[in-house]
Amino acid sequence: MNTKLQFDFLVDKQKNTLTIKKEFAASRQQVWDCYTKSELLDKWFAPKPLTTKTSFMNFKEGGYWHYVMIDPDGQEYWSRLDYETITPIENYTALDGFCDASGALNPDLPRSKWDVTFTEKSGNCLVQTIGYYNSTRALEQIIDMGMQDGMTSTLERLDELLVTLAQK
Amino acid sequence: MDNNCNTLDSAFHALADPTRRAVIQQLGKGSATVSELAAPFDMALPSFMKHIGVLESSGLIESRKIGRVRTCEIKAKRLADVEKWFDEQRKIWERRYENLDSLLNELNGDKNEY
Incomplete structure (x- = not known):
């Protein structure tokens, strides 16, 4: 149904940025709500099979969203x-930023900045997300951690499962 | 173009030496500290460091110092890791947005019923 909706994922390795563009068949207000209200974020933010749970949300300048993504093994x-x-x-x-269950940030890991823009595009909403990593070194630290933390392997397991199911 | 040739030249120069080839071979199994790499060779550390320097400036390996320990790794492995990570980020965003597409459908479906 939504196969014609734009999705672009661009990597700039010189500047250490990620740019993600996605079109949604909904109004700008509605997409904005999905991005900024925790009860809606909880319904989509974690990639399947993970789930999202909000621990704290104060959507205002200087406020923060503290959340957990949980994989099927808990x-x-x-x-x-x-x-x-x-x-x-x-x-x-x-x-x-990466933190613990109390919300305390992990001081050893760099943080990345996200700049998210919502525009109207012929009745649909286009969301552009730019992620900035401070330096190649900062990006590498995050990559090293990602390789260890296992979330990506959860996604790989899902891929395998989907292949198995498709064969049946 | 010139730049590519220079890179190749320095890579060939770096690999022309048996000690440096052995280091590359060892690093192919995973990253290692300079002392681990130097252990099999009967060579003073400053001379061994010169070999590490040649490999590093050729772009074949890179090293980083944490405290007093310098760890080396093959750069191609690092590049492959970066490539893999970006690929996984793409997957995460694709999945996330599949969820949001269906959530928006659901929300709009609900609205139409009233």
Whole structure:
């Protein structure tokens, strides 16, 4: 149904940025709500088969979202997103970070900055997300951690499962 | 173009030496500290460090110092890891957005019923 909706994923290795563009068949207000209300974020933010649970949310400048993604084995991945600037239904910027269940940030890991822009596109909503990593070194630290933390292997297991199911 | 040739030249130069080839071979099994790499060779550490320096400036390996320990790894492995990580990020965002697409459908479906 939504196969014609735009999805772009661009990597700039010189500048250490990720740019993700996605079109949604919904109004800008509705997509904005899905990004900024915790009860809606909980319904989509974790990639399947993981689930999201909000521990704390205060969507305002200087506020933050503290949440956990849980994999089917019960393994928890805690993060927090600190909101820096908010221009309702147009844009917000935030600092991403790895933390524990109490919300205390892991001081050994660098944080990345996210700049998220919502625009109208012929009745649909286009969301552009730019992720900035401070340096190649910062990005590498996050990559090293990602290789260890197992979330990606959860996704790989899902891929295998989907292949198995498709064969039946 | 010139730049590519220079890189190749320095890579060939780096690999022309048996000690440096052995180091590359060892690093192919995973990253290692300079002292681990130096252990099999009957060579003073400053001379061994020169070999590490040649390999590093050729772009074949890279090293980083944490405290007093310098760890080396093959750069191609690092590049492959970075490649893999970006690929996984892409998967995460694709899945996330599949969820959001269906959530928005659901929300709009609900609205139409009233």
